[in-house]
Amino acid sequence: MGSMRATDTDRIPPHPEVAAVTLQQVLDALVDPVRRSIVTQLADATADIRCGDFDLPVSKSTATHHFRILREAGLIRQHYAGTSRMNTLRRSEVDAVFPGLLDALVNADRAAAVSR
Amino acid sequence: MGSMRATDTDRIPPHPEVAAVTLQQVLDALVDPVRRSIVTQLADATADIRCGDFDLPVSKSTATHHFRILREAGLIRQHYAGTSRMNTLRRSEVDAVFPGLLDALVNADRAAAVSR
DNA sequence: GTCAAAGCTTGACGGCCATCGTACTTCCGG
DNA sequence: CCGGAAGTACGATGGCCGTCAAGCTTTGAC
Structure with missing residues (x-):
């Protein structure tokens, strides 16, 4: 077959509906x-953040693993821009299914970062 | 040594201040x-609930393990009443340090129980 | 004083998961 | 057209944690 340009949909595994995700899955993530x-x-x-632009203390392959867990838990959305995979937080969707959860966690994390 | 009546403080390991507990510890719990x-x-x-009165799918020793994790995470308070160990949720204290977290989780769990 | 009830402790075991290195794929730049 | 950059895929490995059974301690009841 001739060379075909891959679409975003081809290169990124499907995102679940947040409503189809369990609380257990979100907490495991x-x-x-x-x-x-x-x-x-x-x-x-x-704005969106490229995978490689995060400040993470793990190897590249481990980071890929973490992004996958987050995507499959319905927490982030991924799409390609060139060779870069961009990441967005699915905030409103998650908030609709798990009200207050993200806020509580993000705020607690911020507070811990301050006092540390 | 003569027989001494043990106090609650003797028989129950110390409870941490919730402020001294990390978010990581709470989430692990x-x-x-x-x-x-x-x-x-x-x-x-x-009202308070006796350890043995919970509806749990694990053995007694495993349950003891779980109660310890929750106590050390600052989430529950335990005290003795006879041979029974009573458990209380430290709601207001946890809410003060991790605002909204308990509400979000309990509500999500309740919603999952309904739709299931 | 004796016995059962309630729960803790300890040790062992099994499975899951985060981590990494290596090899592979895809795309952009020159 | 070719090299590098950005990520993914795939084992392999190591550690941690949930689970249980068995034995012990303390207490209350009779």
Whole structure:
């Protein structure tokens, strides 16, 4: 077959509906400090963040693993821009299904960062 | 040594100040479904609950383990009444340090119980 | 004083998960 | 067209944690 330009949909695995995600899945995702750091950095940002631009204390392959967990938990949305994978926090969608949860966690993380 | 009547303080290990507990510790405690069930049952109750009166799918020794994790995370308070260990949710104290967290989790758990 | 009830402690075991290195894929720049 | 950059995929590994059974301690009841 000739060379075909891959669409975003081809290169990024499907995102679940947040309503189809269990609380257990969300907590399993957010209990890890690295993943919580990703969420917090996204919550503090004004624009999407490239995978490689996060400040993370793990290897690249481990980071990929964490992004996948977050995506499958319905917490982030990913799309390609060139070779870069961009990440957005699915804030309103998550808030609709788990009211107050993200706010409580992000605020608690911020407070911990201040007192530390 | 003559027989001495043990006080509550003797028999129950010390409770931490909630302010001295980290968010990580709280999340580690609440990510386990058995422990979250304990917290939810306490949140729904009007009075303290005896350890043995919880509806839990694990053995007694495992339950003891879970109660310890919750106590050390500052989430529950324990005191003796005879041979029974009573449990209370430290709601106001936890709310003061982690605003909205308990509400979000308990409500999400309740919603999951309904739709299930 | 004796016995059962309630719960804790300890040790062992099994499974899951975060982590990494390596190899591979895809795309952009020159 | 080719090299590098950005990520992913795939084992392999190590540690942590939930689980249980067995034995012990304390208490209250009779």
